[in-house]
Amino acid sequence: MRAAILTVGSEITTGRIADTNAQWVSGRLLGIGITTGLMLSVDDVGEDIAAALRTALSWGELVWVTGGMGPTADDITVSTLAGALGLSMVEDPGTASRVKEWYSRRGTPPSRESLRQAQVPAGARVFANPVGSAPGLIVEAGGRTVVMLPGVPAEMKALAEGFILPALAGRGIPTETRIFKMAGVPESVVDARVRDVWKGLGPGETLALQIESGEVFLRAKVSGPDGARAAARMGELEAALRARLGPDLYATGDETLEGAVVARLKAMNSTLATAESVTGGMLASRIVAVPGASGVFVGGLVAYGEGEKTRMLGVPGELIASHGAVSPETASAMASAARKVTGADWVVATTGYAGPGGATERGATERGATERGATERDPVGTVYLALEGPGVATVERRWFRGERNTVRTYAVTHALEILRRGLGS
Amino acid sequence: MRAAILTVGSEITTGRIADTNAQWVSGRLLGIGITTGLMLSVDDVGEDIAAALRTALSWGELVWVTGGMGPTADDITVSTLAGALGLSMVEDPGTASRVKEWYSRRGTPPSRESLRQAQVPAGARVFANPVGSAPGLIVEAGGRTVVMLPGVPAEMKALAEGFILPALAGRGIPTETRIFKMAGVPESVVDARVRDVWKGLGPGETLALQIESGEVFLRAKVSGPDGARAAARMGELEAALRARLGPDLYATGDETLEGAVVARLKAMNSTLATAESVTGGMLASRIVAVPGASGVFVGGLVAYGEGEKTRMLGVPGELIASHGAVSPETASAMASAARKVTGADWVVATTGYAGPGGATERGATERGATERGATERDPVGTVYLALEGPGVATVERRWFRGERNTVRTYAVTHALEILRRGLGS
Secondary structure (H helix, E strand, O other): OEEEEEEEOHHHHOOOOOOHHHHHHHHHHHHOOOEEEEEEEEOOOHHHHHHHHHHHHHHOOEEEEEOOOOOOOOOOHHHHHHHHOOOOEEEOHHHHHHHHHHHHHOOOOOOHHHHHOOEEEOOOEEEOOOOOOOOEEEEEEOOEEEEEEOOOHHHHHHHHHHHHHHHHHHHOOOEEEEEEEEEOOOHHHHHHHOHHHHHOOOOOEEEEEEEEOOEEEEEEEEEOOOHHHHHHHHHHHHHHHHHHHHHHEEEOOOOOHHHHHHHHHHHHOOOEEEEEOOOOOHHHHHHHOOOOHHHOEEEEEEEOOOOHHHHOOOOOHHHHHHHOOOOHHHHHHHHHHHHHHHOOOEEEEEEEOOOOOOOOOOOOOOOOHHHOOOOOOOOOOEEEEEEEEOOEEEEEEEEOOOOHHHHHHHHHHHHHHHHHHHOOO | OEEEEEEEOHHHHOOOOOOHHHHHHHHHHHHOOOEEEEEEEEOOOHHHHHHHHHHHHHHOOEEEEEOOOOOOOOOOHHHHHHHHOOOOEEEOHHHHHHHHHHHHHOOOOOOHHHHHOOEEEOOOEEEOOOOOOOOEEEEEEOOEEEEEEOOOHHHHHHHHHHHHHHHHHHHOOOEEEEEEEEEOOOHHHHHHHOHHHHHOOOOOEEEEEEEEOOEEEEEEEEEOOOHHHHHHHHHHHHHHHHHHHHHHEEEOOOOOHHHHHHHHHHHHOOOEEEEEOOOOOHHHHHHHOOOOHHHOEEEEEEEOOOOHHHHOOOOOHHHHHHHOOOOHHHHHHHHHHHHHHHOOOEEEEEEEOOOOOOOOOOOOOOOOHHHOOOOOOOOOOEEEEEEEEOOEEEEEEEEOOOOHHHHHHHHHHHHHHHHHHHOOO
């Protein structure tokens, strides 16, 4: 079964937002073994919707439409699609009574527009929206399956997860997918280590490498006519990949790097603090984004301006003067000092040159205090990351190519990975 | 002139990334008066590319294609498009010599694959890629204009800004666009204030309201056959909007809220520090993201764990015990204390309850230290923002709906806006 995804709305065709609905849908369809052959986006204009639907129907046995299903007069997707499919519109009693009830609770009669949401193509399966008013629809017509969902992402996802994807689950090729997550190890190293697994892949099996903010994700997929065999084969692949990736692997699912670090600290009943220069609060922010981080994260210091490493952290001015603000010595001293100030068990410290430096950077001629010392040995993009904990004191040097915020983002990822390894996870 | 945008690549159709290239292109085309009627995405499969091109050609006088133009064997977009347009392929001498030069500098002969990038449709205008190897192409065929660009965003944008958009600039309807940026003022208030301007809009004129991370953007567009008249009319609209939006307006262009704050501090020759609890480093990080921030940003403290507001900042434990960690008194005390610790002229402090609380939050049953005190009066989503500076000491309460990171993001935006107003900008 191949799919075509059609998203309707001027917010997409005018470039106001990226089409994250189509991205989400294609990813989820792939998870149940349905490949997306075509994605289409058009404005809320009747003839454009109808023409796009005709194109979509010619591409895939499944056509998944989102958007243009609200209560206002310009939300014409459902009636337009019904017309294009040669179906009349009928009232769905369930939706009509939900709309009336919603209004009666507010003491007003339902508007004509709101009742339009109860009009559905004849023969449609109707699914009540758990977080909004527009229902989800599945229409079978002319050998094609057409899904129609509202465009509000939370409503679309709730309907898709609750009803549509389960209803379609048996229609795709049985597919197993798994993601293997690493950080701090170069893509080329991962590539070389799993080369033999790659070469041993059979039909319907893929491995794909992806880099994201300094992390390396390896995505495995096995699909075939037999679900049990696909699951067994994925088990074999996972064992082979785990053997080759070893402790570089920090997760095989939804877990994030910062989530893995917080979980490990919690299990160890240990606390963490941060001392940041080049990353400017981004490291603390990424840790705090993990629910429950407050159980282990004590706090952080952002010693950004000149003199602050001394004033806020108590790093001796002479140490900075003799080794430089961007040096292994300063990074280590920041970690030690922050450990004293906060009393945390573990501290990660960052210092480096983020630029401006990249060609795409606005204000590229400005150079702030942290850039003044950049040298041929330590050019822009150089970062020192120090870790201090019970019986542990290390410092590592990294160099990242890219503009200011790329360097900062990569530095945060590598700092988290150094912490994860230091924690023995 | 109407456009169809075709993006090629399995990273889009499998949902690995959102199609931000199509978003960017449609926004830029709108800026030169060209409306996008259709967006299409397909995998790097010859027959799919050809079929999508035929669909695109039937929709728009301009077809803009990105992706599938690299040096590898599966990058077949250009030859496929040439075939579909009935054009033969010829070698472009300029591209061929650039490829050969690139390889000779590395001491190796160019591979056959790399030389494929010099093969272009006969009659194409060829534009050298300033940041990569695949050139940009404009082909005129059968009354249609087809643009072909590589899919790497930096390469696509460099070619588009440098050559393609200027070449197309005269072809659209003359259009003026302007964005009016505000923060800390509700969308409904902006809506009411500009209602009369909205009602006075003529044909070809639009105003659109958009909310983004707690900011409110008002986008104005004037298009018409006469460029000078459109510019004059935009001038009138800008004057009318400025009169109604007053000091709530922080920028009318690319400037960000944090950029406006940094620029204002620089102009005042003043320094800034942050004291964060609920925002956990995100406020500092957003300020540090501005190039040149080191000239004004001294540093920050993230006092996240229980007791850290006392230990790191010296906020009296009794004050916290009697008023609560999330209270106007604690927010003010954090700002005062951080001003003493850092010596900065201005300090912004944040404290609040971010949740978990939203239904979509993973780990929703966990409640960290900052959530323990949430009450009916101060439910999850409540944030206190304090500002202290020369002769200024204020504290404001806000409440934001949403999951953990939404609350934090909104809190950062509002903290920056309170700072901007405090600076008198």
